[in-house]
Amino acid sequence: QQPVQSPQAVILREGEDAVINCSSSKALYSVHWYRQKHGEAPVFLMILLKGGEQKGHEKISASFNEKKQQSSLYLTASQLSYSGTYFCGTASAGNMLTFGGGTRLMVKP
């Protein structure tokens, strides 16, 4: 089943912060986060693994609540380049990623 992302869309001014949430009904082994610019391929941002291990970019942070099967992506001091659609992908042990419907983020000057 597809994870649910919230909000569906958000508009920010440069320098503002945002939180994007991802929730699954299944027990999760990992959560991946990707950003996609219009018409382009998704780009990897971060992976969070069960047990607390994280791999990703220094300027982006995220959390993974294993008990609640939820993850949140934190975007601080947003820049124009942060605009795009953010997708979470969730995986149970041994299974492939299932992607959420995406959160559209627009950062304005």
Place this chain on the structure above:
Amino acid sequence: DGGITQSPKYLFRKEGQNVTLSCEQNLNHDAMYWYRQDPGQGLRLIYYSQIVNDFQKGDIAEGYSVSREKKESFPLTVTSAQKNPTAFYLCASSTDYNEQFFGPGTRLTVL
């Protein structure tokens, strides 16, 4: 430079035609994937392969076929059985269950 390439960038298909989308990677990744993305939607898994000569159906495999004869290559054929193939197709690769690297995509349109 290592990466994933997809061709063509744009593809037009007539009714009843089969078309093949190319995906090549030189990252030495074992796993490769095909996703379909419709406008304003997320990515849906069509097929995946974790090793040469083996592949598995994803969530929306009907009307599609794949082969994995070489580690570097994972072509996708959109058959005439796929009644609504107009979409953006993305190929990706990874090591085990780690981060996936995506190709630039192929935009398929049915005429």
